[in-house]
Amino acid sequence: MFYQVVIPAAGQGKRMKAGKNKQFIELYDQPVIVHTLKVFERDEWCEGIILVINEAERERFNEILKRFSIKKVISMVSGGAERQHSVYNGLKKVKNSDIVLIHDGARPFITVEKIHELVQAAKEHGAAVVAVPVKDTIKRGFDGYVHETMERSSLWAVQTPQAFHVSLVLEAHERAFLEGYIGTDDASLVERMGKQVKIVEGDYRNIKLTTPDDLLFAQAILSSWSSC
Ligand code: CTP
Numbered sequence: 439m440f441y442q443v444v445i446p447a448a449g450q451g452k453r454m455k456a457g458k459n460k461q462f463i464e465l466y467d468q469p470v471i472v473h474t475l476k477v478f479e480r481d482e483w484c485e486g487i488i489l490v491i492n493e494a495e496r497e498r499f500n501e502i503l504k505r506f507s508i509k510k511v512i513s514m515v516s517g518g519a520e521r522q523h524s525v526y527n528g529l530k531k532v533k534n535s536d537i538v539l540i541h542d543g544a545r546p547f548i549t550v551e552k553i554h555e556l557v558q559a560a561k562e563h564g565a566a567v568v569a570v571p572v573k574d575t576i577k578r579g580f581d582g583y584v585h586e587t588m589e590r591s592s593l594w595a596v597q598t599p600q601a602f603h604v605s606l607v608l609e610a611h612e613r614a615f616l617e618g619y620i621g622t623d624d625a626s627l628v629e630r631m632g633k634q635v636k637i638v639e640g641d642y643r644n645i646k647l648t649t650p651d652d653l654l655f656a657q658a659i660l661s662s663w664s665s666c
């Protein structure tokens with residue numbers, strides 16, 4: 439079962455405070471983006487990677503692909519102001535594939551097994567996301583006071599990858615673009631078209647590297663894997 443994947447990597451990593459795009463931070467002698475790309479390099483189902491980058495970093499990405507022998511990148515496109523614009527630019531380059539995955543460059547710990555589960559769910563349901571049950575109690579707050587306590591048993595923390603039939607997610611992005619709507623993830627654009635999105639239970643280790651603390655977790659995850 440084959441797919442192509444759009445990997446947005448055109449952000450600025452402001453919350454990481456590393457003074458550079460966090461994709462270039464090295465973990466165990468490899469940039470974050472290489473850890474992410476290598477999962478898809480390994481996956482036989484992955485037919486092509488569309489990497490979304492900041493134009494000013496094109497040369498740096500090219501060097502990295504060469505140095506780490508990444509072969510599946512079929513297109514490197516420019517990102518936009520928001521992640522959603524970056525993903526849309528990437529989706530427009532998908533060709534000859536029924537299923538597309540969208541996966542953050544800054545989420546290096548996804549596994550091939552989980553990707554396969556997700557692809558199968560997307561094939562069957564049209565849209566699927568990897569998510570984990572929320573562990574904390576979530577309250578809605580306004581002006582410093584609790585307004586409402588959410589029913590935790592129905593809450594999911596949604597991650598990437600998210601997988602879709604190509605035509606469905608392209609239509610969802612196109613509509614959002616025309617209406618100037620920005621969602622917090624790609625599945626939400628499909629949801630607002632009234633389509634169902636299947637949840638595939640994921641792994642708490644599939645973290646997105648967002649703030650400096652996440653680098654500590656990343657080191658711990660990598661060291662636990664290297665000792666297996
Ligand atoms: N991204 C992108 N284009 C943007 C913004 C984000 O391609 N305009 C990518 C990031 O490179 C990252 C993923 O989307 O791989 C998830 O975004 P996020 O974690 O928010 O990364 P940044 O936007 O880089 O970080 P920050 O919000 O802290 O600046």
Ligand code: MG
Nearest residue numbers: 449450451521
């Ligand atoms: Mg961001």
